[in-house]
Amino acid sequence: MQLKEKERDLLNILLRYDLEVFAKKLNLIKSEIGKLDETVVVSLLNLAERLSRKASDDIGRNVCLTICGLIWEHREREWNNLSRFLMQIMSRIGLIPTVKMIDTKFDKESNTYSDLGSLIAQFKFKAKLEDYSVSVVENNFISLSSFQKRMWDSIEDYKRVGISAPTSAGKSYVLANKIINLLEKNSGSCVYIVPTITLINQVSSDFRKIVKDLDLKNYNISQTFAEKYVNPQAKNIFVLTQERALSAISQNSKYFSEVELLVIDEIQNIERVANEDNDRSRDLYNLIQEFENTYQPDKIVVAGPRLKNINELVRKLFGDNAKSVSNELPPVLNISYSFVQQSNGIFFRQYSVLNDKPQSIRVNNFPTDGSKFFKKVQFRQPTFDVINHILNHLGENEGNIIFSPTKATANKIAGSIAKRNHNPNQDLQSLIKYISSSIHPNYSLVNCLNNSTAYHHANVPQYIRMVVEKAFSKNVIKNIVCTTTLMQGVNLPAKNIIARNQNLSNKKQGAKLTPYEFANLRGRAGRLMKDFVGRAIILDENAFEDTQTKLYEYPEKEVSSGYGVRFKENEIEIRKTLSQGDKIVEENSFNDLSIHVRHMVLKHKKNSIERLRNTGIYLSETEYKAVRDQLKKLDVPKEIIIKNSHWDPFVLNELYLNxxxxxxxxxxxxxxxxxxxxxxxxxxxxxxxxxxxxxxxxxxxxxxxxxxxxxxxxxxxxxxxxxxxxxxxxxxxxxxxxxxxxxxxxxxxxxxxxxxxxxxxxxxxxxxxxxxxxxxxxxxxxxxxxxxxxxxxxxxxxxxxxxxxxxxxxxxxxxxxxxxxxxxxxxxxxxxxxxxxxxxxx
Structure with missing residues (x-):
């Protein structure tokens, strides 16, 4: 869909106004900003109203979302009927959950919406509600977006499903409710795979809340698999990492024989098996293969953010009958802003998916010397000055996440955030006391909390991360400084995301986030049912000059799976290692493939030839026999080798002899x-x-x-x-x-x-x-x-x-x-x- 020139001009007026208001809010400009012109507002609402009736593509629906989101953000008190009008537009473009955020009189207890003031409008709205409502259990309905409804129907109708959508699209919400729905109708259990312990806690909590809200009985939600605690008469949901699931399988191959549904969340993590020796990715890929080929659950669902080839991926994993569901329209509006230094000054820019070029405004109150800030690598005082300036001018009730390249830098940033103008309430004081007593008064996090700020990374004890997340959700903590833990699905309701650049180290030539990863980071701003508009603030756009990252884009990821490419690249060395029975003695990029072949031959015997072929590794019958005969000579028992899938059998044999x-x-x-x-x-x-x-x-x-x-x-x-x-x-x-x-x-x-x-x-x-x-x-x-x-x-x-x-x-x-x-x-x-x-x- 192409906008007419007048329509695009109207949209740019709105985007420009938002940029000026936000720049003024951050005290970057001195000029006063008036009210949004009501004539422009009316014209924009009429445009959104027209488009919502015929918008069938993502561009038209994104225009509607942008108009509604920004007008709602900058509304005046006297615009009494705005909520009703926007509710109708959002419902037409399939964003029913977003309607709840703008319905000022929505009743959570009875799940009822405001009267729209017109019988015809009310009938049409109720018809949309019925179209996008589903029954989880008898007489209990939830309202979904059009994408979430397609997800729900696909999982119902197909055995193998792949899902791709923006980070805030509410995939996990649908998956959790659909799992309860399926277990209520069928016998069996569910295995839900996530990459981190933090996500195990989050997903388990989501399940427990649904079970409690629906007053369901006889459910067990487990975070590990221990056979002695499993009641076969109960409805069991196992929320596990791939390592925990494989460990259970290695203990007893029959553990998951009654699985009704397998869910793999964050499926994009599978890609590294195609490019490098990575234990966690290999475990994830092998787990999928094990379930598909051995346990064959009734349904398997894989899901991840913005996967370009989701259809190809699920067909490669599960065959031609697999179904894919994808969506590009997020349920909340996400806008990116950046600072850039040019020859004539420092500018504040705004990026929207609807424009290839940014709106720009000159900054006349930048908080530090630009020559000491832009295109620098180390996090030093000028960077801290910019972060503090922004945080001190954002809303008191806005949750902010600051991205850090490393754990040490996260501690440093959090410690540098100056005390904001607020009085620590009792909740914050009690949190400080709790962490001080449970760790130590000298723990650096304690001092950060005095400024309503925390850091969140792998070195923070799990229970501290949990209370930090809870405190942030309750607005007790205003700011969290995060490393890449933020990008693995952690659901923190942040209004604003602040990132300096793409760097993952403090070195110029160090690792960087890919454009896909950086887009997912920016997409964390604004969460469904929390904020209609989320903002990502990039501190140094000059650092992107030599990269392919475009701040107006949200690129998709093409996920590779299987071992084929890497096997072909290293085929000569792998075949030599296998034929000679060489022990793995040094680091290289294909050790895991040689080890994997040996394990498959031992575990699946002659069937390993076909199983390996399905993953892109081609083993001749002669090579199979050579590997088989080598393994027969080992003293270490077969079952021990199988339990240690990351270990070379020849190394295990030497250890066994000692x-x-x-x-x-x-x-x-x-x-x-x-x-x-x-x-x-x-x-x-x-x-x-x-x-x-x-x-x-x-x-x-x-x-x-x-x-x-x-x-x-x-x-x-x-x-x-x-x-x-x-x-x-x-x-x-x-x-x-x-x-x-x-x-x-x-x-x-x-x-x-x-x-x-x-x-x-x-x-x-x-x-x-x-x-x-x-x-x-x-x-x-x-x-x-x-x-x-x-x-x-x-x-x-x-x-x-x-x-x-x-x-x-x-x-x-x-x-x-x-x-x-x-x-x-x-x-x-x-x-x-x-x-x-x-x-x-x-």
């Missing part, structure tokens, strides 16, 4: 805990420096010993606040190092390195599970598996009779846990921010 000289402790109270672990780790290092470097890589024996001492205290359920102050009063830097050690080295890296040794000795030895969870007590571990954060689980374990429940695990049901937690919640036995962590369970 096993009797080194044993893992079975208890964190073992007097030789540290020495035993250090002995095993040093043995692995001597046998395979490659794997030692890949998974741990601590070269200093003294540092390794210190790490293992902390690991022992962690396993013994010593609270974090006691671990960080061990040895005296810690500095900010020392606290951050210990938290990184706990969150990364101890929880992930050491167990990953040691799991083969555990399988050699005794699968029932729980020591690595203790390390991953930071708990040994039966009740504490069950609470953690249920989703309760470690520090809170340690506090709540006294509610449970550990020995009695150990003997009768099926009594330790979700309902039993909820009953106990509810009692603790109501009896005020826990603090305010511990209660916040339990909200989704109440």
């Amino acid at each position: 096993r009797k000289y080194h044993k893992l402790p079975s208890s964190p109270f073992d007097l030789h805990f540290v020495d035993k672990l250090q002995g095993v780790i040093n043995m692995i290092k001597s046998v395979s420096p490659y794997y030692y470097s890949k998974y741990l890589g601590i070269e200093n024996d003294r540092l390794l010993k210190k790490c293992l001492i902390n690991a022992q205290e962690w396993c013994r359920e010593k609270p974090i606040n006691q671990i960080v102050k061990w040895g005296g009063v810690p500095s900010e830097e020392e606290i951050d190092k210990i938290l990184e050690l706990l969150n990364t080295t101890i929880v992930f890296q050491i167990p990953k390195l040691l799991y083969p040794i555990l399988h050699f000795e005794d699968d029932e030895n729980p020591i690595l599970s203790f390390m991953e969870q930071g708990a040994y007590n039966y009740s504490t571990r069950r609470l953690i598996e249920y989703g309760i954060p470690r520090e809170l689980a340690i506090n709540l374990k006294k509610l449970f009779d550990d020995e009695k429940l150990r003997d009768e695990p099926l009594k330790f049901t979700d309902r039993y846990i909820q009953k106990k937690l509810n009692k603790a919640y109501l009896n005020n036995n826990i603090s305010k921010w511990e209660k916040v962590q339990l909200e989704s369970y109440m």
Whole structure:
């Protein structure tokens, strides 16, 4: 659809007005801005009204969304009937959920909308509501956008479905409700795969809320898979990472034999298998292959943001009968702004998907010397001055996310944000007290919170991330400084996103976000049911001069899958490695393919030839027999190799032959805990420096010993606040190092390195599970598996009779846990921010 010149001029008047108002709000210009001309408003509304009746493409609907969003944002109090008018336009273009944000009299309790003032308009609106309403369970309906309704219908009608849409399109909302709908109609269970622990908590919370709101019985929502807690009579929903799902499969191949539906969220993460050796992407791809070829659930759904070839991807994964659903229209309006330095001054620009060229206004009040700010790499005072200037002029009730390239820089940015003009309320004071007591008063996050600011990245303990997210959602925290954790689906309701540039390091030639990734970052501004308009503010557009990123574009990603391209590129070396039976000894880009072939041959025998071919790896029968015969000569048992899919069988065999000289402790109270672990780790290092470097890589024996001492205290359920102050009063830097050690080295890296040794000795030895969870007590571990954060689980374990429940695990049901937690919640036995962590369970 092409706009006429007069229509485009009208639209540009509105966009220009928005730019001037926003520049004035940020105190970038001195001139006064008047009201939006009502004649222009009427003309624009008439244009939106006409287009909404015939808009069948994304351009026309985007024009309607832009007009409605900006007029609503800049409305005057006396425009009493504006809400009714916009409701009709939004309903016509299929954005019913957006209607709720602009209906000033919408009743949440009864789910009823305002009277539109006209019987005809009311009938037409109700007809649209009926078109886009679906029943989750009997007599309970939800309203969807036109895209969400297509999602719903496709999952109902097809066995294999791929979904692509902008980040704020509400995909997860539909998936959660549709899963409940399917489980109510059919027997079986659901497996929902997400990439991070944070998303596990978020998705599990969404399910629990739906189950509670609908007053449904006999549902178990689990964040790990433990057969002894699975009630086959219940409706089980497992929210897992790909690693947890594969671990369950390796323990018992029948675990997921009754799965009704498999959902893979953030499917774009599969792409790295086509380009590089990446354990997590390979796990995700292999998990899909395992379910499709072995378990064959009734339905599989994969979803991700803005995937250009979603149709091709799902057909490649699942065959020609797969269905794809895509959408380009977000349910909220997202606009990008940027600062740019030119020869004649500094300018503030506005980018819209409707214009190839930006609107621009000269800045006469830039907060720092431009020559010290633009095209610089390090985050120094000029950058902090710009960030502070913006934050000090944004609305007090607007949630802001600042993107940081690294974890260390996130801490630095958060610490630099100056105190805004507000009085810390009781909620913020109690949050500061809680984090100070549960970590340490010297923890750098405590000082940041004094300024209503937090940082959010992988080194922050999980429970702190959870309360930070909750506090941000409740407007207790105004600003969060995030790393790329923000881009993996975390649902933080931010009105504004602030990013300096695309950099992922503080080096000029360092890694950068791709145009696709940066567009998804900008698209995080404005969330459905929170903000009609979201704004992304780019601090240094000059940094984009040599990149392909266009700030008016939201490019799609073409996702590759399978091993074919990489296999062909490295075919000679891979075939040589396989034919000669070479052990993996050094880093390269195709180790994982050689290892994968060996595992497939061992696990699937002659069927491996076809299975490998389906993923792009071509193995002749002669090569198959050579690999098979090599594997037959190994001493290490087949089942141990299968359980350790990332490990080369020849390396496992050498470790297996050395096993009797080194044993893992079975208890964190073992007097030789540290020495035993250090002995095993040093043995692995001597046998395979490659794997030692890949998974741990601590070269200093003294540092390794210190790490293992902390690991022992962690396993013994010593609270974090006691671990960080061990040895005296810690500095900010020392606290951050210990938290990184706990969150990364101890929880992930050491167990990953040691799991083969555990399988050699005794699968029932729980020591690595203790390390991953930071708990040994039966009740504490069950609470953690249920989703309760470690520090809170340690506090709540006294509610449970550990020995009695150990003997009768099926009594330790979700309902039993909820009953106990509810009692603790109501009896005020826990603090305010511990209660916040339990909200989704109440």
